Amino acid sequence: xSRMPGAYLEARTTEIRDAAMRVFVRKGxxxxxxQDIASExxxxxxxxxRYFESKDQLVQAVFEYCxxxxxxxFEDRRPEGASLLEAFVGVGRTVWDEFGxxxxxxxxxxxxxxxxxxxxxxxxxxxxxxxxHTDVLDRIESFVRQIQDAGELRRDIxxxxxxxxILSAVQGLRMLFVxxxxxxxxxxxxxxxxxxxxxxxxxxEEN
Amino acid sequence: xSRMPGAYLEARTTEIRDAAMRVFVRKGxxxxxxQDIASExxxxxxxxxRYFESKDQLVQAVFEYCxxxxxxxFEDRRPEGASLLEAFVGVGRTVWDEFGxxxxxxxxxxxxxxxxxxxxxxxxxxxxxxxxHTDVLDRIESFVRQIQDAGELRRDIxxxxxxxxILSAVQGLRMLFVxxxxxxxxxxxxxxxxxxxxxxxxxxEEN
Amino acid sequence: xSRMPGAYLEARTTEIRDAAMRVFVRKGxxxxxxQDIASExxxxxxxxxRYFESKDQLVQAVFEYCxxxxxxxFEDRRPEGASLLEAFVGVGRTVWDEFGxxxxxxxxxxxxxxxxxxxxxxxxxxxxxxxxHTDVLDRIESFVRQIQDAGELRRDIxxxxxxxxILSAVQGLRMLFVxxxxxxxxxxxxxxxxxxxxxxxxxxEEN
Amino acid sequence: xSRMPGAYLEARTTEIRDAAMRVFVRKGxxxxxxQDIASExxxxxxxxxRYFESKDQLVQAVFEYCxxxxxxxFEDRRPEGASLLEAFVGVGRTVWDEFGxxxxxxxxxxxxxxxxxxxxxxxxxxxxxxxxHTDVLDRIESFVRQIQDAGELRRDIxxxxxxxxILSAVQGLRMLFVxxxxxxxxxxxxxxxxxxxxxxxxxxEEN
DNA sequence: TATGAATGAGTGTTCATTCAT
DNA sequence: TATGAATGAACACTCATTCAT
Numbered sequence: 001x002s003r004m005p006g007a008y009l010e011a012r013t014t015e016i017r018d019a020a021m022r023v024f025v026r027k028g029x030x031x032x033x034x035q036d037i038a039s040e041x042x043x044x045x046x047x048x049x050r051y052f053e054s055k056d057q058l059v060q061a062v063f064e065y066c067x068x069x070x071x072x073x074f075e076d077r078r079p080e081g082a083s084l085l086e087a088f089v090g091v092g093r094t095v096w097d098e099f100g101x102x103x104x105x106x107x108x109x110x111x112x113x114x115x116x117x118x119x120x121x122x123x124x125x126x127x128x129x130x131x132x133h134t135d136v137l138d139r140i141e142s143f144v145r146q147i148q149d150a151g152e153l154r155r156d157i158x159x160x161x162x163x164x165x166i167l168s169a170v171q172g173l174r175m176l177f178v179x180x181x182x183x184x185x186x187x188x189x190x191x192x193x194x195x196x197x198x199x200x201x202x203x204x205e206e207n
Numbered sequence: 208x209s210r211m212p213g214a215y216l217e218a219r220t221t222e223i224r225d226a227a228m229r230v231f232v233r234k235g236x237x238x239x240x241x242q243d244i245a246s247e248x249x250x251x252x253x254x255x256x257r258y259f260e261s262k263d264q265l266v267q268a269v270f271e272y273c274x275x276x277x278x279x280x281f282e283d284r285r286p287e288g289a290s291l292l293e294a295f296v297g298v299g300r301t302v303w304d305e306f307g308x309x310x311x312x313x314x315x316x317x318x319x320x321x322x323x324x325x326x327x328x329x330x331x332x333x334x335x336x337x338x339x340h341t342d343v344l345d346r347i348e349s350f351v352r353q354i355q356d357a358g359e360l361r362r363d364i365x366x367x368x369x370x371x372x373i374l375s376a377v378q379g380l381r382m383l384f385v386x387x388x389x390x391x392x393x394x395x396x397x398x399x400x401x402x403x404x405x406x407x408x409x410x411x412e413e414n
Numbered sequence: 415x416s417r418m419p420g421a422y423l424e425a426r427t428t429e430i431r432d433a434a435m436r437v438f439v440r441k442g443x444x445x446x447x448x449q450d451i452a453s454e455x456x457x458x459x460x461x462x463x464r465y466f467e468s469k470d471q472l473v474q475a476v477f478e479y480c481x482x483x484x485x486x487x488f489e490d491r492r493p494e495g496a497s498l499l500e501a502f503v504g505v506g507r508t509v510w511d512e513f514g515x516x517x518x519x520x521x522x523x524x525x526x527x528x529x530x531x532x533x534x535x536x537x538x539x540x541x542x543x544x545x546x547h548t549d550v551l552d553r554i555e556s557f558v559r560q561i562q563d564a565g566e567l568r569r570d571i572x573x574x575x576x577x578x579x580i581l582s583a584v585q586g587l588r589m590l591f592v593x594x595x596x597x598x599x600x601x602x603x604x605x606x607x608x609x610x611x612x613x614x615x616x617x618x619e620e621n
Numbered sequence: 622x623s624r625m626p627g628a629y630l631e632a633r634t635t636e637i638r639d640a641a642m643r644v645f646v647r648k649g650x651x652x653x654x655x656q657d658i659a660s661e662x663x664x665x666x667x668x669x670x671r672y673f674e675s676k677d678q679l680v681q682a683v684f685e686y687c688x689x690x691x692x693x694x695f696e697d698r699r700p701e702g703a704s705l706l707e708a709f710v711g712v713g714r715t716v717w718d719e720f721g722x723x724x725x726x727x728x729x730x731x732x733x734x735x736x737x738x739x740x741x742x743x744x745x746x747x748x749x750x751x752x753x754h755t756d757v758l759d760r761i762e763s764f765v766r767q768i769q770d771a772g773e774l775r776r777d778i779x780x781x782x783x784x785x786x787i788l789s790a791v792q793g794l795r796m797l798f799v800x801x802x803x804x805x806x807x808x809x810x811x812x813x814x815x816x817x818x819x820x821x822x823x824x825x826e827e828n
Numbered sequence: 829t830a831t832g833a834a835t836g837a838g839t840g841t842t843c844a845t846t847c848a849t
Numbered sequence: 850t851a852t853g854a855a856t857g858a859a860c861a862c863t864c865a866t867t868c869a870t
Contacts, residue, residue: 026328030237034844044852046846055844109326112382116319119385121233130386157402161395164383165376168396172379175319176371178326179337188368189375195364199406219833241861251835253863262861426854440742444651448840458856460842469840526737526796533730533799535647544800571816575809578797582810583786586793589733590785592740593751602782603789609778613820655865665831667867676865 013051013061016041021062025106029059029113063114063125066107067132073098074136085152085201088143089194095170099177099186108174137163154202162200169193220258220268223248228269232316236266236324270321270332273314274339280305281343292359292408295350296401302377306384306393315381344370361409369407376400427465427475430455435476439523443473443531477528477539480521481546487512488550499566499615502557503608509584513591513600522588551577568616576614583607634672634682637662642683646730650680650738684735684746687728688753694719695757706773706822709764710815716791720798720807729795758784775823783821790814 019041023032034055038045052058073095082090098104118126140163147153169189177184226248230239241262245252259265280302289297305311325333347370354360376396384391433455437446448469452459466472487509496504512518532540554577561567583603591598640662644653655676659666673679694716703711719725739747761784768774790810798805 025326028324028327031327033842045844046853047851049845050850109323112319112323112326115382115386116316116323117235119232119316119319119388120235126386133383133386157399158395161392161399164380164392165396165399168379168383169372169376170379171382172375172377173371175322175378175382176340176375179322179333179340181326185368185371188365189372192364192368192372196403196406199403240859252861253836254834256862257833439740442738442741445741447838459840460857461855463841464854523737523740526733526740529796529800530730530733530737531649533646533733533802534649534652540800547797547800571813572809575806575813578794578806579790579810579813582793582797583790584793585796586789586791587785589736589792589796590754590789593736593747593754595740599782599785602779603786606778606782606786610817610820613817654863666865667832668830670866671829 009051016043016048016051017058017061017065020058021065021106021110024059024062024113025109029117060125062110063117063128066110066114067128069107070111071132071135074139083152084143084147084150085197088147089197091143092190092193096186096190099182105178105182109178112175112178133167137167140166152201153197154200157200166193216258223250223255223258224265224268224272227265228272228313228317231266231269231320232313236320267332269317270324270335273317273321274335276314277318278339278342281346290359291350291354291357292404295354296404298350299397299400303393303397306389312385312389316385319382319385340374344374347373359408360404361407364407373400423465430457430462430465431472431475431479434472435479435520435524438473438476438527439520443527474539476524477531477542480524480528481542483521484525485546485549488553497566498557498561498564499611502561503611505557506604506607510600510604513596519592519596523592526589526592547581551581554580566615567611568614571614580607630672637664637669637672638679638682638686641679642686642727642731645680645683645734646727650734681746683731684738684749687731687735688749690728691732692753692756695760704773705764705768705771706818709768710818712764713811713814717807717811720803726799726803730799733796733799754788758788761787773822774818775821778821787814 016037020032020037023036023040026032027036034045034048037058038048041048048058052061074091114125115129117123118129120126137160141159144153144157144159144162148155148157148159173184173186173189177186223244227239227244230243230247233239234243241252241255244265245255248255255265259268281298321332322336324330325336327333344367348366351360351364351366351369355362355364355366380391380393380396384393430451434446434451437450437454440446441450448459448462451472452462455462462472466475488505528539529543531537532543534540551574555573558567558571558573558576562569562571562573587598587600587603591600637658641653641658644657644661647653648657655666655669658679659669662669669679673682695712735746736750738744739750741747758781762780765774765778765780765783769776769778769780794805794807794810798807
């Protein structure tokens with residue numbers, strides 16, 4: 001009736017999605033009732049159905065949101081004017097910065113839940129998650145290869161294995177971050193990983 | 208001829224617990240009905256209640272089982288006659304061997320679910336999981352310190368950070384192992400971590 | 415035009431409670447399913463839970479209602495301008511009038527059920543029922559004492575025993591009223607009791 | 622296989638019936654499981670089915686037993702050599718003696734439960750109970766008539782009403798006896814009733 | 829005959845979803 | 850459009866009853 005119908009709708013949708021995310025993290029997806037979510041969003045349970053077809057779709061939307069957040073993080077971060085290895089380290093910095101952002105734990109928890117849900121038999125979500133992680137993995141691996149090609153990393157390092165190790169460490173740390181309710185000293189881990197990378201640099205002299 | 212007192216009961220209990228684990232992994236804990244579990248175990252739903260007081264207790268039993276399996280893994284593996292660092296690498300070998308064991312993916316998936324459940328507001332499980340992980344973390348950290356004391360690792364490596372990094376990598380890899388349905392080349396990761404450790408060895412002068 | 419705030423809720427609650435009472439009397443409390451009650455109330459089983467937390471609470475509500483009805487009956491009925499004994503007889507009249515009221519048999523049956531339930535080991539209801547009956551008993555007894563003090567009843571009548579006798583007769587008659595489905599000539603009993611009381615009047619010399 | 626098969630069977634049957642009665646009183650008929658009864662009787666749940674076809678039949682047997690006990694009480698108690706009124710009072714004595722017998726409360730409680738059960742829609746037990754009470758009532762009424770005929774009771778007393786009053790008082794007192802867990806001074810009530818009867822004697826002289 | 833493990837029908841309860849207002 | 854009462858399908862759990870041992 002008024003103008004900007006789309007904007008309003010989108011704002012409400014986001015509001016509900018965020019409320020749902022908070023409740024999911026707090027009580028678990030199954031234990032969260034539509035009533036809980038509605039209360040958190042400050043509306044009635046029935047109203048949610050104007051924005052989401054079903055609870056399932058709402059769950060998918062929350063998953064989607066967190067997945068996209070993650071995907072975006074790993075994309076196209078290539079600070080100029082540094083060595084490739086330093087650029088790679090810079091991406092690490094960006095990834096680690098997320099630990100300090102508000103709501104990070106909640107997003108991590110949802111991603112964890114999504115991963116778990118995706119691992120279920122015939123869950124359509126599984127494909128999405130796997131695709132995203134394969135994508136991230138490929139990106140890291142190709143980055144590593146470039147660093148190797150630039151002569152900044154030993155050639156006897158398996159790029160796939162290194163990518164897998166790094167992604168594992170990131171995911172595992174996020175898991176612990178969720179589990180220990182943010183009481184984790186994440187910086188030390190980044191430093192260890194960076195030192196590992198530097199340790200993998202080719203020995204220049206004498207060579 | 209008459210009854211096998213505790214043996215039968217225990218066997219049955221284990222049977223149900225394992226059936227439950229499989230169903231939990233396949234369908235998720237909440238979606239798994241007692242009927243599903245009973246069918247998987249080849250019995251009627253009512254019969255389960257002879258062995259477990261409630262679905263909740265069954266879930267706890269499955270969690271407990273997987274938790275203990277994990278705890279045991281990290282305990283007191285110290286192969287004789289090798290340097291401490293090599294012993295540490297040996298523990299890594301043992302931990303990695305689990306990836307090849309039957310049912311490993313299921314156990315990992317359950318631990319993931321348990322971690323997630325434990326991260327919920329006021330979930331009593333949370334404490335258990337955190338305690339176990341803290342325990343494992345402490346064990347790794349103290350191991351690292353011993354290696355440092357033996358002069359086999361640089362002193363400027365933060366033992367806590369290294370322990371955290373290693374545990375993160377293990378947990379993250381398990382997560383990916385679950386997600387990619389065992390299609391993960393885990394060995395490469397172990398190798399990378401071992402190379403990292405060797406890279407952290409002090410530079411011997413005479414070498 | 416919008417909603418009637420408390421009135422609707424209270425009306426609905428009463429409706430359900432009354433429906434439950436009818437079903438309880440007809441089929442017994444345990445045999446009465448929530449479905450039965452819902453059907454009697456013309457709604458779905460789930461809807462009841464908007465008004466009562468559980469079947470147990472519904473049972474308590476029915477008990478409570480019948481208990482209060484009974485308590486109210488024995489309270490403060492003191493018609494003016496008559497002798498105390500006549501006032502007492504008047505209370506009897508009031509109590510007996512209940513036999514003629516619609517729904518009386520149902521309420522009696524519920525009270526019977528409540529008494530029985532309260533007699534169970536550790537049933538919390540027991541205390542409530544005993545307290546109410548002790549209260550009624552005390553009220554009758556003190557009334558009898560006042561009549562004695564006013565010289566309208568022999569002093570060698572034990573007030574407690576008389577109160578107990580009267581309450582017993584009332585309760586027993588109600589029980590038979592329930593059992594014989596209202597086909598009981600209750601009036602005769604009141605008359606007998608009144609004659610008994612008159613028989614207990616002191617023999618006036620000049621009479 | 623041994624001799625006295627019938628005696629053994631009967632003994633077991635009685636044992637189970639009594640155990641059932643105790644459990645019924647303690648926990649209520651519906652809450653009492655066959656397991657509870659079996660435990661109380663010191664046997665396995667399955668074994669009961671050798672003696673009773675179903676729980677329902679067991680309930681009926683317990684009801685039957687208590688009903689017969691009651692019927693027997695009111696039968697043929699006519700002490701010789703006294704006035705009819707005194708004989709009537711003697712019957713009262715006998716009835717009241719039951720209050721002091723062991724297990725009286727339990728039997729009363731079961732009778733109460735039976736009455737309640739019998740009051741339900743289409744319950745076949747109802748007829749039995751009503752028949753018994755009608756029988757008792759008739760017996761009392763005819764006794765009262767005989768006393769009137771013997772000139773020991775005023776003719777303007779309605780025998781039916783008096784019988785109803787007496788039975789009501791007995792039943793009501795038993796109910797309170799159950800409710801207050803035997804902490805009831807029953808003797809006083811008998812005395813009141815006896816005084817009432819004496820008050821109903823015709824005034825001999827001057828007439 | 830006794831046992832007690834297993835069955836399976838039945839019940840209370842929850843909650844996503846709908847719809848009259 | 851929003852509300853929240855109502856629905857109804859689904860599920861955990863209980864327990865009378867059966868039956869192999």
